[in-house]
Amino acid sequence: MDEVFSEHPGTPESAVWLKGELLRIASALYPDRRPVVAREWTDPVRLRDPAPVGHRFLFLCCVGGDDRPSSPGFDDVLRAFTTEGWTAHRRSPGPPGESWATARREDFEVRVYEGSGPGLLTFTGWTPVVYTGRQLGRPWFTLSTVPGVLCDDCHGWGVCLLCEGRPYSGGSGGYGRCVCAGNNAGPGKCIECGGSGALTAKATSWVRKRYGLPDPDGTESFPQVPAERGYDSATSALIAVSERPCACGEFRCLWRNAITDADDHTLARFAGTCQGCAAPRAYAFELPRH
Incomplete structure (x- = not known):
């Protein structure tokens, strides 16, 4: 179940701090553009009973990209985190043109990702679990981090x-x-x-x-699917994708992206694995070339 939150008097200080920290680092990387919080949500944490005993707060921030080479470089992105007291680790090489890393500071963590082409740079950050009653240990994973x-x-x-x-x-x-x-x-x-x-x-x-969904075949990194229209940027397309649920009902997904030029338009593709059933998901968007 999607559990969305917005800042209000009951929002924990850890969530307010993390959101501000991500936006501050993003703004320093791209002084001429405003970072966008594509989605914010919570992961419920349960023990034996259906009622949650706590929540983890998460943010998906779109930092840069959109029809121009991402600048600064990925190493400079990680340096921006380390300068602010985070420990950043670049992940082993993935598909060509894509970059992954994790950044940690105490019990906070951020997944840093840059897509291929002039791909979108995104930060997915999460807080430690905030418990409503007695303090417990940390689970290995929650819905969005597994x-x-x-x-x-x-x-x-x-x-x-x-x-x-x-x-x-x-x-x-x-x-x-x-x-x-x-x-x-x-x-x-x-x-x-x-x-x-x-x-x-x-x-x-x-x-x-x-749910009548097929097993992944692993034949193509970004499956060819019909391109949708009506979006003016890859950022707006990512916001739309992050709101769409899988056929199993889960919206949480580890999204990747690739942006390429095609004839008189730009093609933004998104692919990921559903974190509710591990089904492959894919979308494509035909964007105007700026």
């Missing part, structure tokens, strides 16, 4: 929620053995995901079949 699909049994914690990660629970004299250990997932690990916090490939395949 590299795949969040385990629906442990909700990303990676531990058995019956014993809360302890290998033995209950029984006379304290020698009861939790089912997680008896099923060889433990001791203390989630039986469903084996402690990873994310569903296995086999489990996610069943999720896709439930």
Whole structure:
């Protein structure tokens, strides 16, 4: 379920600080243009009950690109974070023309991504989990940060929620053995995901079949899909894409982009993997050439 928030008196200081920090770094990189918050939302954090025990606050910021080579270079982008006290790590090379990195500061994290061509530069940042009651540890993942699909049994914690990660629970004299250990997932690990916090490939395949979605074939990085019109920039196209749900109902997706020239227009393509069912998603937009 999409849980959108906007700044109000109940917004935690951590979310206000992170949003301001991302916009400040983006503005320093591109003094002549205003960064755009494409979307802001929360990830619910659950234990055994359906009601959340806390939330993580997230932002998707579109920083630069749109029909001109992205400048400054990607190394300069990471230097802008380190100058402000963040620790930045460039990820191993991905598809040609695309760049990835992560930046961390205490329990805050940002995914930095630049698409191919004069691709869009985006920051996806998230806060530590803000708990509404008793303070708990940190789950391995939440809905937007998992590299795949969040385990629906442990909700990303990676531990058995019956014993809360302890290998033995209950029984006379304290020698009861939790089912997680008896099923060889433990001791203390989630039986469903084996402690990873994310569903296995086999489990996610069943999720896709439930919604009539195909398994990824991995044949093309940016699938050829019909181009849509009516958008004046790649930024406005990204905002539209970030609002669209998958057929499974989940909007969260790890979006990539590629921008190319085609005849008398610019073509902006977006591709990603749904974080609700791991189905491939793709869109294309025909933009006016400026």
